[in-house]
Amino acid sequence: MTDAVVTSAAPRKRSKRARPRPDGWAWTGIVIVVIGLVLAVIGPWIAPHGVGEIITGVYAQPDDLTTLGGDVLGRDLLSRLLHGARLTVGVALAATVSGFLLGMAVGFSAAEIGGRYDDFVTWLIDVFLSFPPILLALIVIASLSSDLWVLVGTIAVIHSSRVARVGRAVAMNIAALEFVEVARARGEKLTSILVREIWPSTIRPLAVEFGLRLTYSILFLSSLSFLGLGIQPPDADWGSMVRENMNAMQNDAFVAVLAPAFAIAILTVGVNLIVDWLGAQSGRGISEELTK
């Protein structure tokens, strides 16, 4: 997982056989992410209790009824974690995917069309990039409420400016290639050029970006929820679970805080392990991505 930067220095063969298989760390990441996705789908169904059901004492110790004990109101901690999985993973994934679609549409079209349009888009991206993401989110939430779709949309917009910048740079190189030239001469429409000619060639370089954006979505959503401005009660994602159970720490019920906190940490570390491995493949490690 650490050779992201150094391997990029060495020339790398592009044949299929030379592509190394995932190493131990990458497999760990893949397993974690798959478990996360599965829990997001089936979590609420396999949860033993409802999300708002009060069934035990405040910060009750684990017993036959509750596997992990109770939370701040005496709800089942495990059930809430399982329900939260869908919100945390679902919102993060939805935000990342829509941010990517928007960013790619803007970035690719800027690269393909060029001229004034490109200048304007570049300027717009720069303005958005010089806006601290957390402030943008706070302002939007202040004016539109913490509705689920507002959260998805806000995080998506934050992503899109960064994706557009990277996507534009990648698409610039591809738009100059012969096969795109041919497509243009053949009279293909703009959307067709963007989707059928440019997009397939950008998948590999943009895969790392997708992983990084996904981690960022999870961290960002969790932080917003932790601040009390993300997912609103009685629903809870893992970030808001840390928030509502904060005073468990003075009541010796550390698990109520630690369980959701570790759930977030494990998931994001898992995604980053895959990103690091993918980055080593394409010669773009986390460090290089961060410096952009």
Next chain:
Amino acid sequence: MLKLIARRMFLGLLTLWAISIIVFLGTEILPGDVASAILGQSATETTLAALRETLGLNRPAYIRYFEWLGNILSGDLGNSLTNGMPLDRIIGLRLWNTVYLALYAAVIAMPLALILGLLCAAYPEGHFDRGVSSVTVFFISIPDFVIAVLLIMIFAVELGWFPMAIHRPRWEDVFGTMDKTFLPMVTLVLTLLAHVVRMTRAAILDVLKQPYIEMALLKGASKSRIILKHAIPNAMGPIVNVVALNLGYLISGVVVVEVVFTYPGLGRLMVDSVVFRDVPQIQAVAMVFCGFYVALNIFADVGAIMANPRLRYAK
């Protein structure tokens, strides 16, 4: 070079202006306007209309925008809706608290991060490098509030070494306040450290790939000489960039950390004003934060220009 810097500053001002539009419009699309926020539940149509009239909310948005911009430029930030106090006093107080915390963290994190990054780049793929990389990937991956919670759990609750919440830092007693603000500082340092170490390492390794480094190696220069004399001067630009960008990153870190430790800084003020929908306060605090952010970005670019010998002389 001066021309380049002046150009960069002008662009910065332009960005700030664009940001002010976003901030104003963002807070203007509020479904209920400021009037209904002030009156709350007790609002009737007549009182609402009367208050809108006195606040001048009936005038077109662009006029109010320029009025607001003019007021900000002349230093008048308006009053808070929550407690009616003038915002420049509230923000002034909070700003210094945040600056204290941010400086405290930066002064410790930056030199440490640069040294660690340098050591990693000097022996890439060694035990030290691998160890540091694993730890930093961990700290980059976990949210800062989780770090804060873990620190509180261990050092405030279990060991009782530091307080859980900090009510007021005291500039008169800088060193006495340092141990009270130790945990928030460590939280910020850990997140900053992870990013800066990785970026510094990447920046120096990038320079070490250059042909002239190979030349230095071939002529028999020692490793320390190569890094100190040949690599660092050229890595300076990217490193200054990294430092400035991460100070900007401190902004989002500060918001979360201040809330966890109930520290009376600007970040918590921002979150509180969002909770109470205190529009003038949101606008003012957002502009202060953005001002800092843009200034840091300009500083990063100017630093890169100054550190790059090729840009130092005007063509």
